[in-house]
Amino acid sequence: xxxxxxxxxxxxxxxxxxxxxxxxxxxxxxxxxxxxxxxxxxxxxxxxxxxxxxxxxxxxxxxxxxxxxxxxxxxxxxxxxxxxxxxxxxxxxxxxxxxxxxxxxxxxxxxxxxxxxxxxxxxxxxxxxxxxxxxxxxxxxxxxxxxxxxxxxxxxxxxxxxxxxxxxxxxxxxxxxxxxxxxxxxxxxxxxxxxxxxxxxxxxxxxxxxxxxxxxxxxxxxxxxxxxxxxxxxxxxxxxxxxxxxxxxxxxxxxxxxxxxxxxxxxxxxxxxxxxxxxxxxxxxxxxxxxxxxxxxxxxxxxxxxxxxxxxxxxxxxxxxx
Numbered sequence: 001x002x003x004x005x006x007x008x009x010x011x012x013x014x015x016x017x018x019x020x021x022x023x024x025x026x027x028x029x030x031x032x033x034x035x036x037x038x039x040x041x042x043x044x045x046x047x048x049x050x051x052x053x054x055x056x057x058x059x060x061x062x063x064x065x066x067x068x069x070x071x072x073x074x075x076x077x078x079x080x081x082x083x084x085x086x087x088x089x090x091x092x093x094x095x096x097x098x099x100x101x102x103x104x105x106x107x108x109x110x111x112x113x114x115x116x117x118x119x120x121x122x123x124x125x126x127x128x129x130x131x132x133x134x135x136x137x138x139x140x141x142x143x144x145x146x147x148x149x150x151x152x153x154x155x156x157x158x159x160x161x162x163x164x165x166x167x168x169x170x171x172x173x174x175x176x177x178x179x180x181x182x183x184x185x186x187x188x189x190x191x192x193x194x195x196x197x198x199x200x201x202x203x204x205x206x207x208x209x210x211x212x213x214x215x216x217x218x219x220x221x222x223x224x225x226x227x228x229x230x231x232x233x234x235x236x237x238x239x240x241x242x243x244x245x246x247x248x249x250x251x252x253x254x255x256x257x258x259x260x261x262x263x264x265x266x267x268x269x270x271x272x273x274x275x276x277x278x279x280x281x282x283x284x285x286x287x288x289x290x291x292x293x294x295x296x297x298x299x300x301x302x303x304x305x306x307x308x309x310x311x312x313x314x315x316x317x318x319x320x321x322x
Contacts, residue, residue, distance in 0.1 A: 004310045008174030011037035012305040014274030015295035018048025021087035022297035023125050025322055027132045038173050043274035044145025044182045044222030047118045048089045056096050089298050091117040115151050122155040130161035141165045145222040146184035146191040169210045177217050179207045184223035185256035201258030208266045217268040224255040224273035225263050228283045230292040231255025233276050263288050
């Protein structure tokens with residue numbers, strides 16, 4: 001389909017959660033011009049949630065990955081094992097039985113190890129983006145997500161290529177502006193960047209007041225608006241157990257009412273979100289098109305949206321997968 005001369009093509013992705021495979025696939029798609037994107041918008045949650053010990057035992061290394069015992073007896077097998085751990089969004093950690101026992105009994109040491117793994121990988125991802133995309137002319141705008149500790153912010157801000165737009169109003173190609181915010185409303189897991197609904201809504205309004213024109217503004221907000229179909233997730237009871245009825249899980253909305261109110265009040269051209277992996281899709285909220293690309297990064301699949309925007313508004317959208 002022929003694009004208008006003033007059209008800008010946006011490539012929207014989210015929630016890679018430390019999956020090396022997903023990050024590299026995204027960079028390759030940009031570098032090779034697979035989608036002919038003019039800009040990339042990443043909707044938050046870069047970091048993973050667990051370390052996988054790869055324990056040295058004599059002449060071999062052993063690990064348990066998704067309930068399967070893996071054994072590496074050669075350097076190549078060890079590299080393959082570490083690659084598989086990273087591809088699934090976990091952090092490989094070469095160690096010994098003694099070190100595992102020591103760290104397991106020391107919460108502070110475990111916390112330091114996890115923070116170091118997270119910071120190191122985000123720094124490596126930023127460096128890799130600069131290496132592969134320099135000269136491509138395709139800017140990458142990122143925000144963290146609610147699962148991302150604040151310890152990664154220095155690595156994001158130090159990037160020479162990717163632009164951390166969390167808490168900012170930033171110009172995009174095509175006379176557009178993006179309002180970035182990586183926070184979420186409260187969750188049962190008490191993640192690092194949670195805020196109250198009132199604080200969430202007021203921070204969005206404060207940023208929106210600095211934007212030139214709502215109809216040329218994009219929200220890049222990790223948490224989706226409440227009860228829009230972009231925020232449907234399995235429901236938990238008071239003991240954090242999944243609720244079920246008739247043999248099926250109960251599901252319901254878990255998004256932000258503050259974000260919903262802000263979308264309806266500001267009415268940006270486009271509102272981009274992540275957070276709920278299984279609720280990818282697009283919905284109209286009044287005059288605003290809201291999107292969640294969803295995520296299957298743990299399986300090495302990069303789900304995304306392409307959005308073509310001209311001076312007249314949104315021309316077309318379509319889902320992509322790689």
